[in-house]
Amino acid sequence: MALNKAKRATLREKFGGRCAYCGQPLGERWHADHIEPIVRNDWLKAPRGPDYPHRDTLENMNPACPPCNIDKHSMSLESWRDIIQRSNDVLQRDVSTFRRAVRYGLVQLTSSPVTFYFERLAEPAPKEAP
Numbered sequence: 001m002a003l004n005k006a007k008r009a010t011l012r013e014k015f016g017g018r019c020a021y022c023g024q025p026l027g028e029r030w031h032a033d034h035i036e037p038i039v040r041n042d043w044l045k046a047p048r049g050p051d052y053p054h055r056d057t058l059e060n061m062n063p064a065c066p067p068c069n070i071d072k073h074s075m076s077l078e079s080w081r082d083i084i085q086r087s088n089d090v091l092q093r094d095v096s097t098f099r100r101a102v103r104y105g106l107v108q109l110t111s112s113p114v115t116f117y118f119e120r121l122a123e124p125a126p127k128e129a130p
């Protein structure tokens with residue numbers, strides 16, 4: 001669905017002009033991500049029409065920075081979250097510079113669960129001390 005100018009402006013402000021996922025401010029170039037993908041997660045096939053055209057709605061869209069949208073590709077949120085969650089394991093396995101940075105305390109690993117920006121916004125604000 002091609003968004004008209006007004007709908008695109010509304011979508012851009014859905015989370016205060018920030019990427020729904022990482023929370024970085026959206027630049028001039030940003031993507032309208034389909035939260036639930038409209039194509040199956042199979043990029044080996046030739047380009048074709050959407051597998052789930054009924055998901056092509058404004059309600060199923062989030063504003064995303066290009067790196068997040070490209071990384072998420074046609075994954076569901078939970079599949080993508082699992083992949084992001086494994087980032088430390090992949091870096092430890094594959095990148096000697098990263099392992100060295102950890103050994104020398106330049107990088108600290110955490111096992112924090114991956115929380116998307118729009119999820120952090122939805123959390124209740126911490127109570128102020130009386």
Ligand SMILES: [Zn+2]
Pocket residue numbers: 019020021022023024064065066067068069
């Ligand atoms: Zn992002």
